[in-house]
Amino acid sequence: MPTSSAQTSEKPKSSANGVAKRPSELLTKEQCLELFQHLYLARYFDVRLIKEKKRGRLRGTLYSSHNQEAVIVGSIYGLQPNDWISPIHRDMPMFFLKDARNGLRNPNRMGMTIEEICAQVWCKAGSPGRARDNWSHIGSQSKHIIHSTSMLAGTIPAAAGVALADKINGVNNVVLTFNGEGSTAQGVFHEAINFAAVRKLPVVTVVENNMWAYGTPVELECPTEDVADRAKGYGIPGFVANGQDVFDVYDKVMEAVEWARAGNGPSIVECKTFRAYGHGDHDDDRAAKYRDPKEVAQGRANDPIAVCRKRLIDLGYLTGDAATQYVAENKGAGEVTNEDFPPEVVEYMNEGIEFAMNSPLPEAEEGGMWVFKE
Amino acid sequence: MAVAQQVGTVKKNYLQALNEALREEMARNEDLLLLGEDIGILGGAFGVTEGLQEEFGGHRVYDMPISEAAIVGVAVGAALNGKTVMAEMQFIDFISCGFDQIVNMMATYHYRTAGEVNIPVVVRGPAGGYGGGALYHSQMNEAWFCHSPGLKVVCPSTPYDAKGLMKAALRDGNPVIFYEIKELYRLNSIAEELPEEDYTVPLGKAAIRRSGKDLTFVTYGNNVYHCLEAAEVLFKEHGIDAEVIDIRSLVPLDEETIYTSLGKTNRVVVVNEAPMTCGFAGEIVARITNNAFDLLDAPPLRVTRLDTPVPWAKPLESFVLPGVDKIVAAGLRVARF
Ligand SMILES: Cc1ncc(C[n+]2csc(CCOP(=O)(O)OP(=O)(O)O)c2C)c(N)n1
Ligand SMILES: [Mg+2]
Numbered sequence: 001m002p003t004s005s006a007q008t009s010e011k012p013k014s015s016a017n018g019v020a021k022r023p024s025e026l027l028t029k030e031q032c033l034e035l036f037q038h039l040y041l042a043r044y045f046d047v048r049l050i051k052e053k054k055r056g057r058l059r060g061t062l063y064s065s066h067n068q069e070a071v072i073v074g075s076i077y078g079l080q081p082n083d084w085i086s087p088i089h090r091d092m093p094m095f096f097l098k099d100a101r102n103g104l105r106n107p108n109r110m111g112m113t114i115e116e117i118c119a120q121v122w123c124k125a126g127s128p129g130r131a132r133d134n135w136s137h138i139g140s141q142s143k144h145i146i147h148s149t150s151m152l153a154g155t156i157p158a159a160a161g162v163a164l165a166d167k168i169n170g171v172n173n174v175v176l177t178f179n180g181e182g183s184t185a186q187g188v189f190h191e192a193i194n195f196a197a198v199r200k201l202p203v204v205t206v207v208e209n210n211m212w213a214y215g216t217p218v219e220l221e222c223p224t225e226d227v228a229d230r231a232k233g234y235g236i237p238g239f240v241a242n243g244q245d246v247f248d249v250y251d252k253v254m255e256a257v258e259w260a261r262a263g264n265g266p267s268i269v270e271c272k273t274f275r276a277y278g279h280g281d282h283d284d285d286r287a288a289k290y291r292d293p294k295e296v297a298q299g300r301a302n303d304p305i306a307v308c309r310k311r312l313i314d315l316g317y318l319t320g321d322a323a324t325q326y327v328a329e330n331k332g333a334g335e336v337t338n339e340d341f342p343p344e345v346v347e348y349m350n351e352g353i354e355f356a357m358n359s360p361l362p363e364a365e366e367g368g369m370w371v372f373k374e
Numbered sequence: 375m376a377v378a379q380q381v382g383t384v385k386k387n388y389l390q391a392l393n394e395a396l397r398e399e400m401a402r403n404e405d406l407l408l409l410g411e412d413i414g415i416l417g418g419a420f421g422v423t424e425g426l427q428e429e430f431g432g433h434r435v436y437d438m439p440i441s442e443a444a445i446v447g448v449a450v451g452a453a454l455n456g457k458t459v460m461a462e463m464q465f466i467d468f469i470s471c472g473f474d475q476i477v478n479m480m481a482t483y484h485y486r487t488a489g490e491v492n493i494p495v496v497v498r499g500p501a502g503g504y505g506g507g508a509l510y511h512s513q514m515n516e517a518w519f520c521h522s523p524g525l526k527v528v529c530p531s532t533p534y535d536a537k538g539l540m541k542a543a544l545r546d547g548n549p550v551i552f553y554e555i556k557e558l559y560r561l562n563s564i565a566e567e568l569p570e571e572d573y574t575v576p577l578g579k580a581a582i583r584r585s586g587k588d589l590t591f592v593t594y595g596n597n598v599y600h601c602l603e604a605a606e607v608l609f610k611e612h613g614i615d616a617e618v619i620d621i622r623s624l625v626p627l628d629e630e631t632i633y634t635s636l637g638k639t640n641r642v643v644v645v646n647e648a649p650m651t652c653g654f655a656g657e658i659v660a661r662i663t664n665n666a667f668d669l670l671d672a673p674p675l676r677v678t679r680l681d682t683p684v685p686w687a688k689p690l691e692s693f694v695l696p697g698v699d700k701i702v703a704a705g706l707r708v709a710r711f
Contacts (some may be wrong), residue, residue: 130488141454141491149478149486157475158446164448165455168407168433188475191444198439370489371523373547 023078023254024247029317035077035246036312039101039305040345042069043328044094048349049121050333053281057357060134063089066333067244067276068210070304074241074249075206075271077208078257081110084162084175086146089136090275091178091209092117096352098145104348110143114352119359126359129198135306142171153179153186156205158307160192163201174202174260176253181270182213182221184230193266197234202260205268206253208243208337210275211299214283215290228270236267243273246301247311274299277333305329385565388558391533392422396460398572400430403458406544408435409445410462419464420500420559424686442472446497450480458544463499466553467513472497480549481524496543500556501529502596503647503684503695507556508700512684512691514595514648519551520657526577528623529553531598533566533620538575546577554595564599578626582635586617589641589709592632592658594621597645597696604701614676614709624654632658633666640671641708647695650678672711675704 027035046066052058065072066097072094076085081102087094096104098111104313107113112128119126120138129138139147146162148155159177166173183189184207196203206228211218224230237259241252249271254266274296278287306329312318328340340348386394400406408414408423417424427435438445442463449459459540464468469476478496503512519525526548530536536554541552541662558564583598584605591601594610598620605616617635621627636642642662644655662674680694 080574127385128488128490132488133486137486139487141487146451147483147487147491149482151474151478154447154479157444158451158454158479160444161448161451161453161457162455163451164407165452165457168457188443188447191439191441192447195439195441195444195448366488370485370487372526373484373489373492 022251024250027250029315030319032312032315034101035073035250036305036308037342037345038073038077038097039069039246039308039350040163040326040328040341041097042072043305044341044349045093046344047333047336048353050281052353058120060123061280061282061356063092063135063152063280064275064277065093066092067300067303067317068208068273069093070246070249070307071206071208071243071271071273073248075178075253075269077101077250078254079176080173082144082171083173083257084144084146084159086139086148086159086175086177087136088148088152088180088208089182090134092121094178095136095138095145098143110218112140112143112145114348115355118352118356121357122356123361124356124359125362126355130367144363146175146177152183153189153192156192157195159203160201163196163203164199165210167201172202172261174204174257176204176257178206178208179207180213181207181211181218181227182216183225185221193234193236193268196266197236200263200265202263203266204253204256204260205266206271207268207270209270210273212279212291214279215286224272228268231268234266236265239267241269241271243271244304245307245311246304247308265306276300283335303329306315377519378603381515382494384567386533386568387556387560387562387565388530388533388536388609389420389422389560390543391537391568392540392554393424393426394568395425395537395544396423397429398425399436399541399544403544405456406434406458406460407452408460408462409438409449410436411438411440411445413462418462420556422554442468443475446472446475447479448494449495449497450475450483450493453495454491458494459496460544461495463497465511466499466501466515467510469499469515469551473518476519476525476549476551477522481522483524484548485524492547492548493549494544494625496540496550496552498540498552498554500559501553502555502557503679503691504596505557506686506688506691507684508686509683514553514646514679516551516553516624517648517653520654521652524549526550526623527553527576527625528559530575530622531555531558531593531595531620532564534568535575535581535657537568538573539577539622541572542574542577545574550577553595553607557596577623578628579623580619580621580628580631582617582631583620584616584618586615587638588615588636589643589705590617590619590639591643591645591701591705592619592621592630593645594624595687597647600696600698600701601663604705607698607702608705608709612709613708614705615651616705621658627658629661629665632662633669635671636662636666636669640669641711642670642674643677643701643704643708644674645677645696645701647679649681650676651681653678675708677701677704
């Protein structure tokens with residue numbers, strides 16, 4: 001059994017044959033470079049939207065995932081295509097990064113296209129939800145993405161229900177739910193994980209601990225040092241990952257996923273990270289006041305792109321010019337430029353935006369449709 | 375079996391009718407799951423699910439933790455993944471603990487996915503007063519859900535309807551909130567023979583329980599019987615001939631049957647046991663005044679619970695709930711207007 005107490009140990013587990021490798025150590029060079037590219041894709045999506053909003057081409061609130069990309073990328077990279085996810089407001093890139101290993105532009109993969117996501121952000125009819133609810137409140141039954149509401153932690157019960165149905169059908173998918181640390185204070189968080197634990201359902205709850213829930217620091221949301229300690233009450237494993245390190249996130253989530261897929265039940269994976277900006281872009285100015293600049297500087301000191309770059313250099317996967325190319329890290333959305341990103345990353349996003357701009361608004365009458373299944 | 379079988383007769387009570395509906399649907403639809411507190415090993419607090427876990431197994435009938443939000447949310451997730459689910463609230467009063475999952479997660483799912491996702495979930499539970507259940511075992515909180523677009527809401531008053539509406543609800547494909555009148559569960563006087571063959575009662579179709587020409591009572595649930603009694607009093611003591619309409623389903627509402635009746639009687643009293651303010655009786659009155667004003671010879675009246683909780687002691691409970699006397703008085707008022 002994986003350690004059930006929260007721990008941050010970097011040590012690989014020992015096994016009878018000596019020292020077992022961590023899941024990330026089994027990744028090929030190509031896979032490591034792909035993870036790096038996914039970090040760029042997530043970061044570029046975020047900074048580009050901020051620019052688009054500043055240019056007045058976009059309405060609605062943005063919930064930035066800047067500095068938290070390692071959590072998004074690392075936690076879903078190792079999933080099987082048919083595994084389920086339920087992303088929340090800070091996870092927008094997750095929609096198009098799900099099953100991206102099967103080809104970013106492959107429309108048949110078990111993830112959404114950048115076109116669909118941009119159409120959603122732009123509030124257009126081309127959105128998978130036809131722009132009926134905003135921002136991250138989309139999903140896909142066929143692509144195994146659970147649609148969230150605004151109600152924080154509100155999709156964990158559904159995740160358990162999805163897992164229950166799979167279990168009954170003898171299908172061995174894992175369901176990953178995502179929640180901020182503040183959302184772990186919700187009643188349904190307890191109800192759903194308690195049920196999943198009682199029934200040993202393969203539900204992995206990833207807690208993105210970015211230290212702040214809107215204007216409230218984590219210590220006013222959770223009484224334990226590690227949010228993952230909540231797992232103890234359910235007799236399930238609680239893992240703690242360094243949320244700035246895509247490989248550590250990958251390792252801890254894969255351990256939880258394998259544990260779940262083997263039939264052992266749910267777990268919690270806390271990824272410690274830091275919210276770079278305000279809660280939403282409407283909150284940037286106030287966040288600059290309610291958070292100590294020193295705390296913010298410290299929280300942003302380990303940019304996930306820089307952390308990943310260092311690892312790739314150490315592994316010898318990034319050498320020569322490639323090692324110092326495209327320095328997108330440690331730059332704010334206002335400072336970073338297109339030249340700081342690999343051109344294919346910019347190109348991918350451009351395709352999405354172009355589609356969104358050309359997609360029509362939904363017809364007015366749609367507002368009255370689909371209340372009931374006819 | 376705790377579900378009382380009446381020896382020497384094939385009459386079924388309301389509870390048995392529900393049990394039969396669930397059993398038959400479980401057999402018919404192997405993707406149907408039952409979730410609820412104490413519904414498996416025990417067979418339900420009232421016995422509605424008696425024998426079903428034995429018959430269909432623990433992978434179909436789940437004893438859930440005392441977690442109403444999780445019961446509903448798990449039902450929604452299972453529905454998203456291809457299942458049909460009956461989710462029991464041990465008492466309908468406790469549905470408030472699952473409220474967010476019902477109105478925000480479940481009710482809106484079809485709408486917010488532009489029709490991509492259907493949620494065939496029936497949330498059902500014992501409801502209603504008149505039994506000394508006090509504040510938290512007597513409620514009729516159906517207005518909350520009628521006020522939440524995306525939910526169908528039904529409330530049968532007879533064993534035949536209980537079975538037929540339950541089957542229809544489980545086949546509907548939309549989320550349905552199903553109000554069972556627990557005071558009727560074992561009421562022998564309404565037990566009846568049920569058809570041998572499979573049948574459903576369509577959602578959105580009212581039933582005329584008594585024909586009359588002078589005024590119309592529009593009601594549902596336990597109050598159907600109070601209205602029938604009041605109609606007898608009005609007829610015997612005052613020569614007033616009242617029609618009684620049992621709407622059976624609130625959402626969708628069979629307005630046609632109401633207006634057809636008003637075309638004949640021109641007078642209406644709406645009766646329900648929920649609090650008056652913003653209640654469904656008010657909704658029915660509003661629709662009548664909007665859509666059938668020309669048919670009215672008197673202002674439409676409501677007889678409802680007072681705007682109070684339901685208290686425990688008998689005199690208190692009777693004071694706040696609609697009873698035959700209050701219904702007769704209202705009938706006289708509209709008849710003599
Ligand atoms: C049930 C509920 N209560 C309050 C809110 C308003 N709200 C939206 S996000 C948020 C903070 C969430 O913090 P956390 O869970 O830590 O996630 P983060 O935004 O930090 O990623 C709040 C209070 C909400 N959406 N849902
Ligand atoms: Mg947070």
